Amino acid sequence: MKIYRLHVLISTDSRSILRGALEIEAKLKEEIKKQGLENEVQILRTGGWGVEEGVQVTVYPGGLIYILKDEDDIPFLVTEHFLKGRPVKKLLFEIEAPPRVEAPPTVEEEILRKQTRLVLRNVGLINPDDIKEYIAQDGYQALAKALTSMKPGEIIQVVKDAELWGRGGAGFPTGFKWELTAKSPNTPKYIICNADEGEPGTFKDRVIMEGDPHSIIEAMTISGFATGATKGYIYVRGEYDLSILRLNRAIEQAREYGLLGENILGSGFSFDIEVRNGAGSYVCGEETALIESLEGKRGEPRFKPPYPSTVGLWGKPTVVNNVETLANILLIVLKGADWYKNLGVEDSRGTKVATLFGDVNVKGVIEVPFGYSLRDLVYEIGHGVPGGKSLKMVQLGGSSGSFIPADHLDTPIDWKSLRQIGAGQGSGAILVLDETRCVVDFLKNLLKFFNHESCGKCVPCRVGIAKALDLVDRVSEGNIAVEELEFMQNLAQVIRGTSLCGLGQAAANQILEALKYFKPEFISHIETGYCPAQKCGGFKHV
Amino acid sequence: MKCEETLYSKEILGLIEKYKATGEPLLTLLHEIQDLHPDNHLPATALKLISKELKMPVSTLYSTVSFYSMFSLKPRGRHIVRVCSSPPCKLDGTDVVLEALEKRLGIGVGETTPDRNFTLEEQSCLGVCSLSPVVMIDEDVFGNVTPQRLPVILESYEED
DSSP states (O other): OOOOSEEEEEEOSHHHHHTTHHHHHHHHHHHHHHTTOTTTEEEEEEOOOSBOSSEEEEEETTTEEEEEOOGGGHHHHIIIIIITOOOOGGGBOOOOSOOOSSOOOOBHHHHHTTOOOSTTTTTTTSOTTOHHHHHHTTTTHHHHHHHHHOOHHHHHHHHHHTTOBOSSSSOOBHHHHHHHHHHOOOSSOEEEEEEOOOSTTOOHHHHHHHHOHHHHHHHHHHHHHHHTOOEEEEEEOTTOHHHHHHHHHHHHHHHHTTSSBSSGGGSSOOBEEEEEEOOSOGGGGSHHHHHHHHTTSOOOOOOSSSOTTTSOGGGSOEEEEEHHHHHHHHHHHHHOHHHHHTSEETTEESEEEEEEEESOSSOEEEEEETTOBHHHIIIIISOOOGGGOOEEEEEETSTTSEEEEGGGTTOBSSHHHHHHTTOOOTTOEEEEEETTOOHHHHHHHHHHHHHHHOOSSSHHHHHHHHHHHHHHHHHHHTOSOTTHHHHHHHHHHHHHHHOSSHHHHHHHHHHHHHHHHHHHHHHHHHHTOOOTTSOSHHHHHO | OHHHHHHHHHHHHHHHHHHHTTTOOHHHHHHHHHHHSTTSSOOHHHHHHHHHHHTOOHHHHHHHHHHSTTOOSSOOOSEEEEEEOSHHHHHTTHHHHHHHHHHHHTOOTTOBOTTSOEEEEEEOOOSOGGGOSOEEETTEEEOSOOTTTHHHHHHTTSOO
16 A cells, blocks of 8 residues: 555535536646656545635645635645645635634634534545545444444434434434334335435535435435335435435445445345435425425325325335434444433534525535524624625525524524524525615515425415515515505415425415514515615615 | 437337336436437427336326426427526526526527527526526536626537
8 A cells, every 4th residue: 555645635526626626636636747746645535625715625634725726826836835845825725804813723623613523524534436435434333333233223212312303404303203114014114315405505415415425325224224124215406416426436335345235244134225316396305295206206295194204105114314314323323322412402412514605704514513603603603794794684494494683693503492583493504694685685586486396286385475476576666555564474374374385384484584573674665665785676766 | 300210219118128127216217318309308209108118197297297397398409508596596696697698598598599509497506505696507517607707608508
């Protein structure tokens, strides 16, 4: 085996590739060869650090992160750092934010300082296309432990004890889900990984699948062993090409190593996984709609109960878990429930992967323990709102999430505290809006989205959202009476109360929350035509 | 023409054969058949063939195909331009980009250029929200798109 002096990790997730990662990699290789360093410097592909800027190149030892945007910088970098051992300051990762009293250190700790990376522990560090690197980071240890020293019931118990709740948005206790399926007398049983990440503003699952695909495969296999399932499906959005490619490669490698397929690790347990592509439908993220879609039908939600845990895919007991939920399983099995429960707060254990974007200085994918306040997330990790503007609101949990106005910013992110202000954490998307954004225009876009994605099965959602959109349109044109806002609220309440699945309920919630926190803005649109973003029609007539 | 059609049917039958044993997965099969067609869509002849082979009513197939936004029953252009129109992208000016695209291509959303080169579609969130607004052409994703950048982006897909 070759021993290298320097290890250079290049981020090659889909967003980095967009920013030219492959060109940078080729140029680096060329330059290293030119300077005769090919036996000293090793170039490896990894996922990204969650920094949304340039191509991230991490150099070990030292863990220095360079942000490369220009190929012309590469010869200098290679000469200075790789050859002469002097870090190139001007290319190092720095946070573009108003200067603070203490200068931020420009090493990997800066990104990770406030974060606790459990689910993302391997993302950015290992090559997702190489199972050996995953195994070197204790990969497949949890599976080995589960298969050789635990009984299925024990695994379910440890997941229950760890109080792991689903990370897809609804927050259903995972262990309980598994138990229901395990107890069902029907066979065969199925495990489905819900990777239909369609929630606008959410790309955490994509980061996990592109950066650490083996962790999903390992966790699904454990789940299969615990519940008695023999087959797993990963339902990935049709638009996520790179995720599909990397998952398929990982599955192939796992099969080759005997970690998937017949008689895994000689334990007598057999389990296999297939990747299935979606075809462009938001509602298929709802678990019963996803199951319908897997069966090759229209992705329309089913009536519940019965729940998929007992009557799921092809009418058989089925566990449906989100990508991030599954990624949590491994550490729980390896380190135990007590260790896991140390993270987070009561009723919300562990960490949450979130995507921070919108009007913040530093956008990215982050992971923090539950209990972190939104203010800290936006101002500490996100380094505040650009241009010195003040924050108007945060939309937590994607388009079907909740409005959090500035006065609620100190609310910790955990199920209980959020419920107290009538919100939910949803998928973990954190969209920051500054004071120049218009709530009416934002709500209009939200409703347009829901109107388009409504599957049409139930009337309140199909007809109600279209009607509500019309009302909001009229608000934005100033062509409505203030009293009609009352009607809009009633309409939203009916939609929320009578829709079949979460889509209609979520759409109605957006209306109710917009009115709850920003009614004066609606009224000023109607009465004076004033729009803070100068986007709405009424403004032009003034 | 006739000969081309038979060739096309043969290829479809080959694909169906692959899945016939299990009868699933239908969506993957539809994806593959759609990719096969030069006009990027699922023509009625293809649906009829699938219906016959998989013993499934055409109406059921139609209801499935028409449900998903990635399938099309109408012929489409060689390149599909998808503009992300989800709320986060809208905040960053999707509308301006869409307008510029419509003007440049001379078509509206859901339409195809007369030379059959481009079809313009709206697309829900592509999961690259930190680079909004986002446009996807075929399988390539472009972030931070502005009307000024559009000519350069479109150039490589334009026919000589």
